[in-house]
Amino acid sequence: MRSLERLTLAHLWVAFAAFAIACFFGVWQMWARSPLPAPFVTPDNYFLAVTEHGVSMAFVLTTFFVMGFGYFTAETALERPLPGKTFGWIGFILGLIGAAMASYAILSGRASVLYTFYPPLTASPYFYLGLVLVIVGSWIWCVLMIVAMAQWKRANPNVPVPLAMFGTVANAIMWLWTTAGVAAEVLFIVLPASLGLIHTIDVGLTRTLFSWTLHPIVYFWLFPAYIAFYTMAPKAAGGRLYSDLMGRLSFVLFILYSLPVGFHHLFMDPQEPAGFKFLQMFLTLLVTVPTLLTIFTITASFEIAGRLRGGRGLFGWIPALPWERPMVLATGLSFVMLFFGGGGGLVNMGYGLNAMVHNTSWVTAHFHLIFGGAVVVMYFAIAYEIWPRLVGHEPSSSMPQRIQLWLWFLGMMTMSLPWHWLGLQGQWRRVAQFDYSNPIIAAWGPWVVVSLIGGLLLLASALLFVWNLLFLYRKPEAARLPFRFALPVHPVTHVPASLNGFGLWNVLVAFLMLAAFGWPIAQAFVIEAPHAVVHRVDRGG
C-alpha cells in the first residue's frame, strides 16, 4: 500500500472508530431520557456520555475525516504526490495523542463540560490540551493543503485549480480563520483557569470567542459533503456537473458568510448588543445562498444524468437515475435530510422564531438532521467511493452499502422529526432524566420512545458501516484505474483569478470579522465585565 493510502486510512479509521463508540453513548443517552428504565443513569454518567458523544462526533470524527479525505483529494485531484507527507503523519500523531488525552479526561469523569465547554465550569487541563493537539494537527493539514495547491498553480500557470482541490483548500483557509476564536479562548482564558493560574474568568467574553468558532466549524464539517456533491455525485450518476463556476462561487460564499455569523448561536445571550445580533443575522441569511445554489446545480446535474439514461417528461429523469450506486443514493437521501434540516435552520436564523426554539429539542433535531444526517451520509458515501483505491479491493456487492445508507436515513428521520415537535412543546435540552409524573412532560413520553427507536436504527447502521469497510471489500480490483472526479458540462479553461485563489476572500473575511466581532470582543475590555469564579469539575470536594 502506498504511503498516501496509509495516511488517509489512518485518519479515516480514527474518525470512524470514534464515531462508532459515540453511537453507543448516544443510544444510552436517549434511553436514559426516555420513560423506559435505563441502567447506570446518574447525572454524572449522563453528562459524561453527552461530553463523550459530542466531542467524538464534533471534534474527532469530523476533523480526522476532513483531513484524511483532504490528503486523498490533494493527490488525486492534482495528480501529483502530496508534498510534506511526513508533516501529515506528524499532524496525525499529534491529533491521535490529543484525542486520546481528551478521551481519558472525559471517560474518567474529569471533563463533563460538554463539547461547548460551558465556562466557568472548568475541566481537567488534559481535556483542553488534548483538543488543542487535535487542532494543531489540523493546522498542519491546512498548511499542507495550501502548499499543495500553491505548488500546483506554480507548475500550471493560468489553469483553473481542479474544483475538488479548490473546495478542499477553501475549507482549509476557512478552518484557519475558524479556529482562531476557540484557540484564543482556550489559550488565554480556559487553559489558565484549568491550570489554576487564574481563579475567575470573564464568561461573556469566553462565550463570544467560542461563538466565533461555533458556526463556521459546522461548515468545516460540511465541505467534504459539498465537494462530493460537486465532484463525485454527478459522475456516479452517469452525467456531468452542471456548472463548475457555481461550485467555486458556493465555496467562496461559504468562506465569506459562515464566519461572521456566530451570534446566531447567542441570540438569547444578554452580553451581545442587539445591533450586532441583527448584523450577524443579516449575514446568516446570506449563508443560505450557497446551499440553495448547490441544490439547484446538483439537481440540474442529476437531471442531465437521468435524461442521458432515457428519462422523459418533467420528472421522468428521477427514476432513471442509477440509485443502486451508493454515491447517488446517498446524495438523494442527503438532499431530503437537507430539506428538513435546512428548513429548521431557517427557523433558527431569525431571532423572533429563535426565541421559540432556543435550547429546546428543536435545536437538537436541527443539527442531528443536517450534520448527522445530510453530511454524515455523504461521509459514508465518500468512504465507499474511495475505499477501493485505499485498500485495493472492490466491494463484493453494493447491497450492504445501500442497506446501511437506508438504515441511516430512516433512523435519522425517525429520531429527529419527533424532536422538532417536542422542541415546540418546550422540551428543553441536556436533561439526564425527565419527571414523567408531570402531565406536560408525560405527553412527550411516547415521542421520546420513537426517537429512541430511531437511535437504535442508527446504531445498527453505524455498526453495518464499520462491518462493510472491514469485510465487504474483498473482490480483487480488476485494474488500478486512477481516481477521477466529475467533469463539468462546459470544460473549464478559465475562471476569474478571484475564483482560482483566496487572496481577495481573505481580505473580505478580515473586513467582515472586524465589522461583526470587532466591537463585541473589544466591549469586554472596554466595560471591564465582572468575572465569575471558576467551578472545577475535575477535583473533589
Added chain:
Amino acid sequence: MPSFTASIGEVSAMTQPPISEEGQDGRFATRAVVTVIAIVVIAGLLGFVLIPIAQGQSAGLSAFQAICRSLGIQPGSPAFRQPSSATVAQPVSMVAWTPEVIERLHRPNEENGSDIAANICVSCHIESGAAYDPKIPHMEGQSAFAIYKQLHDFKNGARVNELMATIVQNLDDDQMADVAAHFAVLTKGALDPRTISSGDPDIVRLVEFGNSARGLPSCASCHGVHAGGPIETPTLSGQRKDYLATQLQAFAKGERHNDIYTRMRSIAAKLRDDEIEKLAEYYSAQLLFRPQD
C-alpha cells in the same frame, strides 16, 4: 431541459470569451468587494440606526439613546424604558470570593495555620479532642473554602453560634484562610465501624439521582467528587451524623440562613424528617474524599 442532451456534443466546440480575461477578473473582484461592503453597510444601517430609532420613538427615547442601546453602550432595549427600583441590600452572608482570597486559600501560610489550629481549634474539632461532642463537626480534610466561609459568617453573625462567634472574633481574614487550608490537607483517621449503614436504596437514589418531581437536585451534584458546584460546598463524607442532621434541620426551619440564595434552605425544607436522619447516616459512613485529589 431537453436541449442539454443534444448540446452535450457541442461541448468541445466552445468559443473564447469576448472580453479580455484580466478585465473580466478585475470586474468580478470589484463587484465582489462592492457587494460585501454594501451588505455590511445596509445591515449596519438597519440594525444600528433605522430599527433602534423607529423603536425608540414609540418608547420616548431619543435617537442617540436608542442607537447607544443597539450598540450596547447603554443598557436596555431600544424599544422600552429601563425599569428602576429602590431597595436595600439584606445579604445573608458577607463572604464574596475574590481572586486574592482564592489565591490565599490555595497558597496559605502553613505555619500560621497549624499554630492557630493547634492553639484554638483542635481541642474541639478533632475526634481525640478533650471537648469532643458528637454535634461538633470534625474538620480534617474539609474544604478550605467551606471552613473559611463559615468562620467568616460566625464572625459577623451571618451564622449564629455564640461559642464560635467568640472564638473567631480575633481572627482576621488571612488567619482564617490559613487555618482553613491547614485542615484541608489533614488526613482522616479510620472510620468508626458503628456508623456504617447498609444504604437505604431511596436515600441512595436521592444522593445520586435527585428527584425531578420534587425539584431536588442530587446531593452529589454539589457534594460529589467531580461536581462543579459552588466552591464553598462542604465535604460531607465521613462527617459526624448528629452534626449533619442538626444542620439540615436548621436549614429546613430557616434558623440557619447563611446559604447564599437559599440553596440549602430550599432543599432541606423539602426533605422529610426521616430522610434527614437517613441522609446524615449515609454521609457519616462514607469514606472521606480529600479535596485536593
Added chain:
Amino acid sequence: MSNLEQEILRHERRWTAGVIIAVAVILGAVLYAAFALHVNPPSNIETIDPKTLHLSAEFTESNLGTRVEAGGQVTTRIVTAQFAFNPQCIVVPANEPVTLRLASPDVIHGILVTGTNVNSMVVPGYVSQIRTVFTKTGDLLMPCHEFCGFGHSQMWATVRVVPRENFRPDANGRVACEKS
C-alpha cells in the same frame, strides 16, 4: 459564449433570483417584527458582579419575585443559581407588560417558559432582561434550559399567570405564590 453556456446562465440567473426573493421575504418578516412589533433579541448590556450578587440591593433575597414598582410597571426579579430558581414560584398578571430581570451568581443558566416566547440565557456578569405579555392564565413550567452542572435536570420553577383581578400586590407592591 456558446448557446449551452447561455442557457445554463439563464437558468442559474432565474434560480438565483428566486433564492434572493426567498431570502428577502425572510428578511422582510424580521424587519416587520422589528419595526411594527418591536421584537428584539434579549440584549441588555448591564453588568453585575456575580461574586457580590448576594450583597447587591436589587438582587437581595427579600427583593426577589414579582413587584409592582412606582408607576405601575410589573418587574419580576429572579436569581438562577446552582441548582434552583429563586423564587421557585412567581406570580405574574395576564395581559399586562411584565419585565423579567435575571442574574446568576455562579454559572451560565437559561430559561424558557412553556407556551410563551420567553427565552433567555442568564450569563454571570450580566443582567438578563425580557419584556413580555402573558396571555394565557394558568401554571406554566419554567425550566433551566442551559447546562449548569449535574443538578441541571432538576432545576425548574413555576410561573403562575393570574387574571388581573386576582393579582393583588401587598403593601410593598409584592406578589408571591401562596404556600401550599
